[in-house]
Amino acid sequence: MNPTHPTQPALVFIHGFLDGAAAWDDLARHLGDRAAGALRVDLPGMGARAGEPGPYSLERFAADVTTQVRALSRPVVLVGHSMGAQIAELVAQRLDERVRGLVLLTPVPLRGTGLPDDAMRTFHALGGNPVAQRELRRNLSVKLSDPQLEHLGQLGDRVDAAAVGTLADLWNNGHPSGAEPARYRGPVLIIRGAGDAFVTAQLISSGVTPRFEAPSVVSIERAGHWAHVEQPDAVARSVGSFLANLELASHTPVVPVAPQGWTRAFERKSADAFADAFDPNVVLEASALAKPVVGSDQVKTVMTAASKIYEALSFTHEAHNDPRNYLEWEVRAFGGEQMRGITVLTKNALGKIVHVAIHHRPLGGALKFSAELGRVLQGQLDASFFYRGA
Known part of the structure; x- marks a missing residue:
């Protein structure tokens, strides 16, 4: 500048x-x-x-x-x-x-x-x-x-x-x-x-x-x-x-992110909306998870809970390289704390999501988000998926 x-x-x-x-x-x-x-x-x-x-x-x-x-x-x-x-x-x-x-x-x-x-x-x-x-x-x-x-x-x-x-x-x-x-x-x-x-x-x-x-x-x-x-x-x-x-x-032209099953699911914050987007054997990996979550039921449970923690979410950019879709996003949570990240969606020939990779930043926000997910999902998913603090 x-x-x-x-x-x-x-x-x-x-x-x-x-x-x-x-x-x-x-x-x-x-x-x-x-x-x-x-x-x-x-x-x-x-x-x-x-x-x-x-x-x-x-x-x-x-x-x-x-x-x-x-x-x-x-x-x-x-x-x-x-x-x-x-x-x-x-x-x-x-x-x-x-x-x-x-x-x-x-x-x-x-x-x-x-x-x-x-x-x-x-x-x-x-x-x-x-x-x-x-x-x-x-x-x-x-x-x-x-x-x-x-x-x-x-x-x-x-x-x-x-x-x-x-x-x-x-x-x-x-x-x-x-x-x-x-x-x-x-x-x-x-x-x-x-x-x-x-x-x-x-x-x-x-x-x-x-x-x-x-x-x-x-x-x-x-x-x-x-x-x-x-x-x-x-x-x-x-x-x-x-x-x-x-x-x-x-200097960067703004290209709106096209509505799709993934983004609509976040808008609705609905388990059914996420389920509609997933293959039954979908795998979720994320910087806020200690290990992958496997299967449509468990993945939709995690994503529905995550969408409700977010106070605001906007998808800012996207790119495609079949079969992958890359989405850049910004979120606000925990009383206004901001995080950013990239989600990589891999789809099969039927257009269903078979793999999700979610990368949060910064690290402090990712750890805080993981701990909150663990609290919200206590009794629904094993605690070993989530960060439990020092």
Whole structure:
């Protein structure tokens, strides 16, 4: 990807609560050429614009960023951190097709966190209290060095003490559109720090992923709420992979997967629908199984259970090389966790499936899926077919 080319998306970085454009320095450096020509926003009341007075609102911030993006006169990928993720989504609503991708980094749900007054007093008390501000940042981090902590702390020190509580209430109360499915329908990457005690995996799965269509979800090890500062290299790799996929998709013609017995069976999530597609002696092999499953009855039992674990499934590409049919797919399960894979179907002369090979990725998702299949099918299939944990 050449970000300086006017037809390629520019990165737009939107910082979070008490931060500023300079919070992206480490990530931009690790992204290298991919961050060339990027727009690093300072929001009103924070960063280099800390002196700009209120009133502040998510709507004002979104309008401000939208104006700056429109001035670029090129497509963009929005990258928002924490409260900045809320703003990035509101900007994506306004710019529609101008936005080629959305990266939500340790995102606060657009609907807000809804913390009670007692919990919010901690955030309100940060105004004019550099020690408390740094202590909070350290508590919500895993791998912030002292220089990194001080760099972020100095950004927070600039914010008018009287405005801190107002800014905290913005992300806590959220935006009304956060109660609805996301209006932005394009590619989404969600990144969280594995050690983030604020934006937890549960908060992501309940308040963020369900609103988007098949978002990619990445967890960064040894990172907390400021993953882009704590582990910029790992975050840069995730963002870089997302950008590469966007570029590949822009050059790949979309060929709809033709409806067939296999795909219709997944739509119906019905044992009878799967049985109709299978030869009586069909064999199923999969990366989520410890050994092959043999026979139509057992295979349809496994596939029916699997189809019900999936929260969303889309077949994205297919290819044929008789007697084999290759299907590429994306699924969402376990509260929004995304997996991808390839299914290879081998058919006999009658068009019945005699062999199924299913390849899940990543490994963690395949193991989790296997364990869940074993739980659902307990008493129906022997436990030796499934992963049982360490």
